[in-house]
Amino acid sequence: MVDVTLKVxxxxxxxxxxxxxxxxxxxxxxxxxxxxxxGCGEGxxxxxTVLVEGKPVCSCLMLAVQANGxxxxxxxGLSTDGELHPLQxxxxxxxxxxxxxxxxxxxxxxxxxxxxxxxxxEEEVRAAISxxxxxxxxxxxxVEAIIAAAAEMNK
Amino acid sequence: MSNTKNFFRPSEYxxxxxxxxxxxxxxxxxxxxxxxAGGTDVLAIKDPRIEVLIDITGxxxxxxxxxxxxxxxxxTTTLADIEASPILHEGPxxxxxxxxxxMGTPQIRNMGTIGGNLCNASPxxxxxxxxLALDAKLKLVSTLRSREVPLDEFFAxxxxxxxxxxxxxxxxxxxxxxxxxxxxxxxxxxxxxxxxALVGVAALVVMDDKGEVIKDARIALNSVAPTPMRARQxxxxxxxxxxxxxxxxxxxGVVESETSPRSRPDYRRRMSxxxxxxxxxxxxxxxxxxxxxxx
Numbered sequence: 001m002v003d004v005t006l007k008v009x010x011x012x013x014x015x016x017x018x019x020x021x022x023x024x025x026x027x028x029x030x031x032x033x034x035x036x037x038x039g040c041g042e043g044x045x046x047x048x049t050v051l052v053e054g055k056p057v058c059s060c061l062m063l064a065v066q067a068n069g070x071x072x073x074x075x076x077g078l079s080t081d082g083e084l085h086p087l088q089x090x091x092x093x094x095x096x097x098x099x100x101x102x103x104x105x106x107x108x109x110x111x112x113x114x115x116x117x118x119x120x121x122e123e124e125v126r127a128a129i130s131x132x133x134x135x136x137x138x139x140x141x142x143v144e145a146i147i148a149a150a151a152e153m154n155k
Numbered sequence: 156m157s158n159t160k161n162f163f164r165p166s167e168y169x170x171x172x173x174x175x176x177x178x179x180x181x182x183x184x185x186x187x188x189x190x191x192a193g194g195t196d197v198l199a200i201k202d203p204r205i206e207v208l209i210d211i212t213g214x215x216x217x218x219x220x221x222x223x224x225x226x227x228x229x230x231t232t233t234l235a236d237i238e239a240s241p242i243l244h245e246g247p248x249x250x251x252x253x254x255x256x257x258m259g260t261p262q263i264r265n266m267g268t269i270g271g272n273l274c275n276a277s278p279x280x281x282x283x284x285x286x287l288a289l290d291a292k293l294k295l296v297s298t299l300r301s302r303e304v305p306l307d308e309f310f311a312x313x314x315x316x317x318x319x320x321x322x323x324x325x326x327x328x329x330x331x332x333x334x335x336x337x338x339x340x341x342x343x344x345x346x347x348x349x350x351x352a353l354v355g356v357a358a359l360v361v362m363d364d365k366g367e368v369i370k371d372a373r374i375a376l377n378s379v380a381p382t383p384m385r386a387r388q389x390x391x392x393x394x395x396x397x398x399x400x401x402x403x404x405x406x407x408g409v410v411e412s413e414t415s416p417r418s419r420p421d422y423r424r425r426m427s428x429x430x431x432x433x434x435x436x437x438x439x440x441x442x443x444x445x446x447x448x449x450x
Contacts, residue, residue, distance in 0.1 A: 002168060014377055017166075018166075019165045019167060019168035020164050020165050020210055022198065029359050042198075042199045043195060043198070043199055043259075043260075043262070043263055043349075043350045044349050045345070045348065046260060046262060046348075049262055052265075055235075055265045056261055056262045056265060057249075057261075057262050057266050058195075058262045058263065058266070060198070061193075061194050061195050061198045061199060061262075061263070061266065062194055062198070062266065063168070063191070063194060063208070065168045065170075065208075065210075066191075066194065066210060066212070109261065109262075111157045122361065126260060127261070130260060130261060131259075131260025131262045132260075133302065133347070133348055149433070
């Protein structure tokens with residue numbers, strides 16, 4: 001067993017993990033960050049997406065030990081002091097959330113996109129979410145919400 | 156893939172800080188040990204035989220360097236870094252960036268490495284035919300020695316390479332390119348999230364001063380044989396030939412005859428010809444368009 005420290009949404013979390021435990025499993029089951037969803041468990045659906053130093057990764061394909069000392073953002077980290085991020089507000093308004101299972105991953109890849117590209121084209125938005133499957137919405141509302149959030153954030 | 160039974164239970168994890176330390180660990184643990192970088196294949200496959208994980212991301216092997224000797228890419232360079240690299244932005248090496256951009260998903264590209272793609276040795280690995288067309292050599296290091304292996308002598312079978320259990324892939328070396336070199340990679344995919352290649356063809360051509368004769372050619376494919384492969388007979392036909400009607404179609408047919416796909420063979424064979432034609436034309440067009448810059 002290995003002692004690791006994960007900085008999750010700015011907060012240091014110390015946890016003991018086995019070498020084979022995934023970041024997804026540890027975040028959900030040992031640290032209580034159940035907003036990180038486990039979908040396929042093999043990196044194909046993107047539901048488990050978190051940001052590691054601002055970059056989207058599939059937490060089911062990362063070992064918790066490999067995340068030691070690194071900055072991790074879950075969707076909980078998008079809101080500040082209870083105020084929803086513009087992306088979250090737009091997702092609600094645009095009907096981009098149905099069952100909600102893909103939503104944490106979608107929001108995080110959108111956040112990462114807007115951090116590096118504040119005025120993405122629709123094509124760039126679709127490319128950014130291409131690693132996240134949604135079974136409910138057909139993606140249109142998600143794309144529109146992200147573009148709307150970008151517009152608001154650029155005012 | 157079932158998630159209900161998981162026998163992947165390595166008991167130890169090391170993160171060496173030098174190549175010397177890493178190869179010592181690989182030597183010590185042999186078949187029980189496995190290198191892990193981005194983990195996108197290791198954790199997708201979850202091989203129960205792995206007892207010891209050796210994290211190789213702390214060895215400073217994430218780089219792309221270009222000089223008069225050619226291009227050197229560190230083995231743990233991520234696909235995302237290859238996609239975004241300013242060094243690969245233009246010229247014939249751009250095919251590598253374009254290929255990386257198509258692989259997996261953005262999340263997988265942020266973690267997955269070029270070395271991992273090669274060492275996993277899937278017959279459908281996309282970087283493989285591109286690197287074969289570019290005449291890549293691999294630097295393999297162990298406690299006993301360091302050696303350079305041409306990529307076309309690296310793959311042994313599906314998910315099998317000639318890399319020893321005690322060897323670490325540290326670098327991919329690409330020789331410098333002649334002026335008027337053009338490259339291309341085209342693929343068809345299995346329609347899933349991951350979009351694994353169904354058939355892929357990479358081509359490299361070197362044109363003469365007038366842009367009419369093909370001085371040299373490389374054609375490589377993935378997903379149509381037990382390993383990524385070169386279509387050597389087709390290459391031989393192209394060499395020294397003037398680009399004329401019928402030549403490329405003929406060569407595409409030869410490429411098809413050199414493939415040996417296991418599953419969906421009829422479709423894959425036919426598509427290898429279709430893609431070979433497209434890719435060769437793309438490479439020729441790029442060779443003749445880049446020549447004004449002398450590259």
